[in-house]
Amino acid sequence: MASSSLPARDAAQAPLLSAADVARVVDRMAHQLIERAASLAPEGDATGGLRDLVLVGIPTRGAPLARRLAARVEAFSGTAVDVGTVDITLYRDDLRRRGVRALEPTVLPAAGIDDRLVVLVDDVLFSGRSVRAALDALRDLGRPRAVQLAVLVDRGHRELPIRADFVGKNVPTSRTQQVKVRLQETDGADEVLVTGGAA
Amino acid sequence: MTYLIKGAKPYGEDAVDLLLEDGRIAAIGTELAADGAEVVQAAGLVALPGLVDLHTHLREPGREDAETVETGSRAAALGGFTAVHAMANTDPVADTAGVVEQVWRLGQEAGLVDVVPVGAVTVGLEGERLAELGAMADSAARVRVFSDDGHCVSDPALMRRALEYVKAFDGVVAQHAEEPRLTAGAQMHEGDRSASLGLTGWPAAAEEAIIARDVLLAGHVGARLHVCHVSTAGSVEILRWAKSRGVQVTAEVTPHHLLLTDACAETWDPVFKVNPPLRTDADVEALRAGLADGTIDAVGTDHAPHAVEDKESEWAQARPGMLGLEQALSVVVQTMVEPGRLDWRGVADRMSVRPAGIGRLTGHGRPLAVGEPANLLLIDPTARSVVDPAALASRSRNSPYAGRELPGRVVATFLRGSATVLDGKATR
Amino acid sequence: MKRHLLEVADLDRADATLVLDTAAQIDQALAGREVKKLPTLRGRTVVNLFYEDSTRTRISFELAAKRLSADVINFSAKGSSVSKGESLKDTALTLEAMGSDAVVVRHSASGAPHRLANWVRGSVVNAGDGTHEHPTQALLDAYTIRRRLGRLEGVRVAVVGDVLHSRVARSNVGLLHTLGAEVTLVAPPTLLPVGVRSWPAEVSYDLDAVLPKSDVVMMLRVQAERMNASFFPSAREYSRRYGLDAPRMAALPDDAIVMHPGPMNRGMEIAAEVADSVRSTIVEQVANGVSVRMAVLYLLLGGSPQ
Numbered sequence: 001m002a003s004s005s006l007p008a009r010d011a012a013q014a015p016l017l018s019a020a021d022v023a024r025v026v027d028r029m030a031h032q033l034i035e036r037a038a039s040l041a042p043e044g045d046a047t048g049g050l051r052d053l054v055l056v057g058i059p060t061r062g063a064p065l066a067r068r069l070a071a072r073v074e075a076f077s078g079t080a081v082d083v084g085t086v087d088i089t090l091y092r093d094d095l096r097r098r099g100v101r102a103l104e105p106t107v108l109p110a111a112g113i114d115d116r117l118v119v120l121v122d123d124v125l126f127s128g129r130s131v132r133a134a135l136d137a138l139r140d141l142g143r144p145r146a147v148q149l150a151v152l153v154d155r156g157h158r159e160l161p162i163r164a165d166f167v168g169k170n171v172p173t174s175r176t177q178q179v180k181v182r183l184q185e186t187d188g189a190d191e192v193l194v195t196g197g198a199a
Numbered sequence: 200m201t202y203l204i205k206g207a208k209p210y211g212e213d214a215v216d217l218l219l220e221d222g223r224i225a226a227i228g229t230e231l232a233a234d235g236a237e238v239v240q241a242a243g244l245v246a247l248p249g250l251v252d253l254h255t256h257l258r259e260p261g262r263e264d265a266e267t268v269e270t271g272s273r274a275a276a277l278g279g280f281t282a283v284h285a286m287a288n289t290d291p292v293a294d295t296a297g298v299v300e301q302v303w304r305l306g307q308e309a310g311l312v313d314v315v316p317v318g319a320v321t322v323g324l325e326g327e328r329l330a331e332l333g334a335m336a337d338s339a340a341r342v343r344v345f346s347d348d349g350h351c352v353s354d355p356a357l358m359r360r361a362l363e364y365v366k367a368f369d370g371v372v373a374q375h376a377e378e379p380r381l382t383a384g385a386q387m388h389e390g391d392r393s394a395s396l397g398l399t400g401w402p403a404a405a406e407e408a409i410i411a412r413d414v415l416l417a418g419h420v421g422a423r424l425h426v427c428h429v430s431t432a433g434s435v436e437i438l439r440w441a442k443s444r445g446v447q448v449t450a451e452v453t454p455h456h457l458l459l460t461d462a463c464a465e466t467w468d469p470v471f472k473v474n475p476p477l478r479t480d481a482d483v484e485a486l487r488a489g490l491a492d493g494t495i496d497a498v499g500t501d502h503a504p505h506a507v508e509d510k511e512s513e514w515a516q517a518r519p520g521m522l523g524l525e526q527a528l529s530v531v532v533q534t535m536v537e538p539g540r541l542d543w544r545g546v547a548d549r550m551s552v553r554p555a556g557i558g559r560l561t562g563h564g565r566p567l568a569v570g571e572p573a574n575l576l577l578i579d580p581t582a583r584s585v586v587d588p589a590a591l592a593s594r595s596r597n598s599p600y601a602g603r604e605l606p607g608r609v610v611a612t613f614l615r616g617s618a619t620v621l622d623g624k625a626t627r
Numbered sequence: 628m629k630r631h632l633l634e635v636a637d638l639d640r641a642d643a644t645l646v647l648d649t650a651a652q653i654d655q656a657l658a659g660r661e662v663k664k665l666p667t668l669r670g671r672t673v674v675n676l677f678y679e680d681s682t683r684t685r686i687s688f689e690l691a692a693k694r695l696s697a698d699v700i701n702f703s704a705k706g707s708s709v710s711k712g713e714s715l716k717d718t719a720l721t722l723e724a725m726g727s728d729a730v731v732v733r734h735s736a737s738g739a740p741h742r743l744a745n746w747v748r749g750s751v752v753n754a755g756d757g758t759h760e761h762p763t764q765a766l767l768d769a770y771t772i773r774r775r776l777g778r779l780e781g782v783r784v785a786v787v788g789d790v791l792h793s794r795v796a797r798s799n800v801g802l803l804h805t806l807g808a809e810v811t812l813v814a815p816p817t818l819l820p821v822g823v824r825s826w827p828a829e830v831s832y833d834l835d836a837v838l839p840k841s842d843v844v845m846m847l848r849v850q851a852e853r854m855n856a857s858f859f860p861s862a863r864e865y866s867r868r869y870g871l872d873a874p875r876m877a878a879l880p881d882d883a884i885v886m887h888p889g890p891m892n893r894g895m896e897i898a899a900e901v902a903d904s905v906r907s908t909i910v911e912q913v914a915n916g917v918s919v920r921m922a923v924l925y926l927l928l929g930g931s932p933q
Contacts, residue, residue: 087656090667090695090925099930100628102645103652140662386737394822397737397759397797402821467738511716513736515757 016171016179017192022152025168026065029150030072032166033119040117040146050079052116052145057085058134059104061123064185065152069121082109086120086141091133108141118144119166123181125151128162153192155179173197200617201225203233207241207577209567211543217246219573222615227569239621241577244610247547249281249574251554251563253344253373253451254427254499255524257283257314259305260298261290266504266594268302271524272311273592274502276619278524279576279609280312282555282563283502287319288349294319294330296338303340311619311627315558318342320361320372324350329361336368343559346373348427349474351409353379358413362422369559371423371449374413376434377475381405386515388461388476396464398514401476403431410434414441414448425557426450428501430475432485439494449557451499452486454523454530455599459483463599469510469517470597473503476519490549491540497554500527504595522598525591529605532580537606562615573616582608592625628926631744631751634760635801643805647770649922650915657694657918668697671928674727676718676743677754678704678734683889683913684754688731688763691920697928700727715739719746729928732756750927758792764888765798767919769806771908772843774915775884780807785837786828787813787869788847788896789858791820795888796847800828813837815869817858818849834869838878845886846871846896862895872898876906884908 017025033055034048041049050073057066063085070083087104089095120134131149138147150166155173169192173179176197184190202219209215209227216231217224252275258266268285275283285302287293293302299316306314318335322328324347335342345365352358352374361372382405387393389400410426414437417424429435429450441448455473460480463471471477489495503520510517531550535541541549555564565571585604588596612620619626628645629637638646657663673692677685685701692699702722715734722730729750732740737757744751755761773779784803790796790812803810804827811829812819823830831837838844849869851862859865871885879885885897885906893899902909 087652090653090656090665090929095667095929100926103649103656105652106656136666140664141660389821391822391825394820394825395797397757397794399758400821467741508714511714513715513734513739513742515736515738516715 015191016194017169019190022190022192025152026068027072029166029168030069030076033069033073033150034077036148036165037117047079048077049117050077050081054082054084054109054113054116054118056113056118056120056138057083058120058122058130059085059087061181061183061186062121063104064183065123066121069150082111084108084113086134086137088130088133088137091136093129093133106137113138113142113144115143115145118147119150120147121150123152123183124179125149125154125164125167126157126179128158128160131162132160152181153179201233201236202239202613202616202618203231203236204239204241204246204577207244207246209246210547211245214242217567219613219616222573224567224569224571224573227567239577239611241610243581244577244579245543246567247279247543247576247578248551248565248567249563249576249612249614250279250528250550251558251560252280252283252500252502252524252527253425253497253554253557254348254453255283255285255502256288256504256520257285257302258504259289260301262506264594265506265509268305268314269309269311270592270594271502271504272306272309272314273625274522274524276311276612276614276625277592277609278526279528279578279612280524281574281576281612281614282313282315282560283524284315284317284344284558286348287317287346288324292319292323293317294322294324296331296334296340299335299340299342300338311625312614313560313563315344315560316340316342317348317373318345320345320347320352321357326350326352326354326357329357329364332361332365332370333368336365336370343368343370344373344425344557345370346375346427348373348375351375351377351379353409355412355416359416359420362417362424363420366422371425371557373425373427374409375427376406376409376413378405378408381408385476386472387464388478390461390479392461392464398464401474403433403478403482406431406475407433407437410437414438414446417448418444418446421447423447424449428453428456428475428499429486429489429495430456430478430482432482435485435489435494438489442494449496449553450494451497451554452490452495453499453501454527455521456486457483457490457498457534458530459599464514467514469512469514470521470599470601472514472517472519473501473521474519487534487540490535491545496549497557498527498531498550499554500524504593505597506595510597520597522591522593522595525593526586526598526600526605528578528609529607530600532607533605536580573613575613576609577611579608579610580606582606584608630927631740632762632923632927633740633744633751633753635762635765635798635805637762638802638805640805643766643769643802646766646919646922646926647773649926650770650918653921653925654918664694664696666696667925668692668695668928671697671728672726673697673699673729673731673924674722675699675701676722676730676732677702678732678739679755681733681755684733687913687916688754688920690917691924694917695921695924697924715742716746719743723747723749729924752923752927755794757794759794760798761794762798762802763916763920763923764795765802766923767912767916768799768845768886768888769802770919771886771912771915772808772884774911775908776842776882779803782808782842783811783840784808784843784845785811785813785841786845786847787834787871789818789849789853790814790823790847791818792850792853793847799845800826804828811837811841813869815859815865818853834875835878838875839880841879842883843886844871844879844883848888848890848892849896851892851895866895870896870898871901873900876901876904879906886912888912
């Protein structure tokens with residue numbers, strides 16, 4: 001996940017994604033979600049599978065991303081979809097290395113996640129460990145029909161056999177680089193930056 | 200052995216040479232010479248009469264794992280003492296002529312200080328009936344100080360009888376002033392800190408009430424009273440009042456009550472647990488003032504060795520008491536001499552002359568003068584060192600001064616003309 | 628956070644708030660779940676070292692540790708080497724040799740957890756020491772108040788009863804003050820420590836005068852044995868002057884709550900109808916205790932080892 005404290009931005013550096021780019025990418029992902037839901041919809045579902053869709057954000061920035069995706073899905077389809085968040089801190093396998101972190105909310109829709117299509121939403125896909133922790137958390141929270149993964153940026157360097165089902169943008173990076181996603185809700189502006197190292 | 204001390208400053212005054220011969224001070228002068236004498240270079244050192252402690256726990260017989268007469272005597276000599284009063288709360292209790300003579304003989308055999316046994320006031324320190332005070336007074340140990348220290352003689356009628364009875368042989372009752380009904384379960388001074396630490400408080404009034412009662416009793420029957428380890432400002436006030444009324448009361452203060460406060464309890468380290476407990480800054484100030492003006496007559500160490508397992512425990516489980524012999528003079532230098540509240544003659548008075556008088560010791564507490572017994576010490580007042588409990592001569596390690604830098608180093612101690620300490624080391 | 632939780636003074640306002648926030652998130656994360664277990668402390672060992680019987684506190688810590696997947700060892704003084712005279716230090720060294728990551732200690736001697744902390748490398752959590760402190764009780768009380776009233780800043784809390792012998796009172800005064808609440812201690816003068824005026828709390832001898840100005844009334848357990856030591860003349864007189872009964876409860880502001888750390892003496896400091904009323908948080912306090920202790924264990928053990 002991206003860090004919340006950002007170094008002063010290099011004036012010459014152009015963002016990888018501008019605010020307009022982020023909006024466009026989110027719209028595209030929303031369309032893809034609608035298509036996927038429809039393809040997986042049970043027979044006779046008048047909502048095109050959206051009734052069963054739950055977008056679950058991984059805090060910090062996955063949570064507002066999930067809400068945005070839900071809003072765009074509703075705008076395009078006319079159907080409201082459920083949104084939740086699942087905090088993965090207590091499921092992380094690197095607690096001993098990183099020191100304690102404050103917890104963030106875990107909120108599931110009233111209808112729960114059993115037998116539904118859960119799409120985990122995160123800002124950056126990197127090692128895959130956050131997603132693994134989220135999968136472990138989901139297992140304790142219920143039994144979805146299927147779990148898929150949506151990320152705004154996939155920067156590579158996976159350490160686990162995990163891939164995203166919906167990717168806003170694939171970004172080749174070196175390990176020493178940092179990918180920073182900033183969102184209006186958490187950081188006051190929408191943009192994606194790549195800093196440090198050589199690509 | 201004959202010793203020629205060169206260039207020492209008696210009572211911190213003009214440097215002179217002192218010749219110690221046949222157990223006495225044979226000559227005092229400048230440029231003294233003596234064939235065959237061992238020369239002790241003492242330039243810059245202060246000479247004082249050997250210190251006398253009214254209050255030492257040597258633990259033998261009974262707890263030889265914590266201290267013995269020999270190890271305690273060595274600690275005393277290293278602290279500049281030439282006589283110590285050994286408290287009666289041993290096992291068996293020193294409440295018969297047999298036990299006090301045993302302790303006295305052990306002291307003679309060790310030969311490092313004069314060990315003067317204190318006799319118990321009541322049988323088994325139980326506060327119920329008088330021990331055979333006369334028999335102890337008449338024994339080879341010639342007991343003159345009687346105390347149930349560790350326990351208060353709390354029964355007022357019994358205390359009155361004890362005070363009266365010892366008049367027959369010019370004895371004195373040394374009271375551990377603690378009203379037991381007010382200190383049940385007490386762990387530390389009762390005040391702000393005990394409130395927040397949740398430790399049962401030991402109110403100052405529990406000491407002051409007994410002192411007030413006892414000075415009235417002593418005045419009424421015309422007896423001598425000595426008050427052990429005075430610890431509160433209120434006690435000093437009561438003593439001042441009693442002395443102004445002519446009551447024959449004397450009192451001692453411990454080194455630790457002159458230096459440390461109940462703030463030490465916040466460490467939860469039971470090395471700071473002691474009875475009476477460490478008090479407040481205001482009490483420390485009153486005790487220093489009382490010692491300076493003579494309301495408090497003497498410094499008594501209440502040297503209380505404890506085995507490691509009796510201190511490495513929960514606070515409440517730990518036994519009260521702390522070491523004192525080896526650092527007593529240093530603490531007095533720091534708290535009284537360096538701030539200008541006592542000069543060296545004052546130190547000699549409070550740590551040698553007056554305690555010897557209270558204990559009726561004829562050979563100690565004498566002036567540094569030709570013909571007097573050669574009981575004296577040499578101290579380097581400028582030396583400073585950090586206290587290392589592992590380096591102490593005591594068999595125990597419960598020094599509250601561990602890690603603390605204190606001034607003054609006892610370089611030599613002489614008991615009746617023979618060196619018990621030379622170059623800061625015990626001679627045996 | 629410091630390595631140990633020995634007393635509430637170990638927590639500054641940010642730390643204390645972090646514990647409460649973490650407990651709230653844990654509560655929310657576990658609400659309605661079938662699997663009430665988190666993998667967070669897998670492979671960690673928590674020892675419950677209880678020198679005093681306290682079933683409720685031990686079970687609460689045990690449940691908290693188990694819900695975080697820690698291995699839990701209950702070491703009670705009774706029937707163990709401790710009852711055969713083993714010292715606290717030797718017990719500590721034994722636990723150390725067995726590789727415990729945290730020791731939760733309940734002891735009848737004030738300061739025992741502080742001593743223990745000198746002898747073990749892991750974290751020490753004070754689960755009540757003598758008449759000194761009980762910091763997790765204060766945390767769960769603060770958590771309960773915040774949940775019920777929505778805030779702690781400016782909340783007026785009356786702590787009523789045997790303050791002198793109460794570790795709960797000591798910890799609550801300190802923590803509530805840190806968190807901005809206003810504490811008034813109410814007790815007969817015999818059950819207040821000399822030195823209480825140095826605490827960050829008001830003191831009153833008059834319960835009826837304090838109740839109408841209280842958002843929270845925290846009743847402390849009063850042991851009948853105190854009567855024998857003349858702390859008060861009789862149970863009946865104590866109850867009449869300092870017990871919380873229905874008429875007194877009626878004097879409280881409308882939203883005020885009634886707390887008790889348990890175990891209660893019904894009919895002594897608290898009337899049954901008060902204990903069972905909707906204002907009472909007594910059962911909630913027990914449930915909140917588990918969440919708060921999970922938060923404490925997570926915050927002490929979740930991070931990198933020191």
